[in-house]
Amino acid sequence: MANILQNRISTTFTAAEQTLLVTKKSDYAAIIDAKTIALTESELKTLSSIDVDNQIFVDDTIRIADAETVAMLPPSIGALVPELVKDKTFYEQLDAEEAWLKGRLVRVEQTKRLLAHEAYSVSLKIYEMLGSLASAGVPGAQSKYDILAKRFKSTGRPPAVPV
Numbered sequence: 001m002a003n004i005l006q007n008r009i010s011t012t013f014t015a016a017e018q019t020l021l022v023t024k025k026s027d028y029a030a031i032i033d034a035k036t037i038a039l040t041e042s043e044l045k046t047l048s049s050i051d052v053d054n055q056i057f058v059d060d061t062i063r064i065a066d067a068e069t070v071a072m073l074p075p076s077i078g079a080l081v082p083e084l085v086k087d088k089t090f091y092e093q094l095d096a097e098e099a100w101l102k103g104r105l106v107r108v109e110q111t112k113r114l115l116a117h118e119a120y121s122v123s124l125k126i127y128e129m130l131g132s133l134a135s136a137g138v139p140g141a142q143s144k145y146d147i148l149a150k151r152f153k154s155t156g157r158p159p160a161v162p163v
Contacts, residue, residue, distance in 0.1 A: 062085055127151075
C-alpha cells in the first residue's frame with residue numbers, strides 16, 4: 001500500500017499563471033477556431049475518414065497529379081489539385097496539433113487522478129483519526145466525525161472506525 005503521507009503534488013496555479021493560461025488558450029483558440037470546422041452529427045456519420053489505405057490513395061493521387069495529369073482532367077477537376085494538396089497539408093498539421101493536445105490532456109487527467117487519490121486518502125485518514133479521537137472522548141471530535149460519517153451512510157458501508 002502506498003504511503004498516504006507521500007504528497008507527490010503540492011502546488012496550485014498562481015493568479016498570474018491562471019491569467020496567462022486563459023490568455024494563451026484564447027490566443028490558441030482564436031487561431032484554431034478560425035481554421036477548423038464543427039461538424040453536425042449527420043456529417044460525422046457520413047463523412048469519410050482517412051485510414052491507412054485511404055492515406056496511401058491520397059498520397060498516390062498527389063504524387064501523380066503533375067501538369068500532365070491536370071491537363072488530362074476537365075478544368076473543374078484539375079483546379080481541385082491545389083486544394084487536395086492543401087487538404088493533405090492541413091490534415092498533417094492538425095494531426096501534429098492533435099497529438100500535442102492529447103499529450104497535454106493525458107498529463108492533466110493523470111495529475112487529476114493523483115490529486116483525487118491524495119485528497120481522498122488524506123480525508124479517509126482524518127476521518128479515521130477523528131473516529132479514534134471521538135472514541136477516546138476528545139471534546140469536539142464526535143461532531144466532526146459525524147459530519148464526515150455522512151459520506152458512508154448512503155453507501156451502506158459501515159464507518160471505518162466504529163464510534
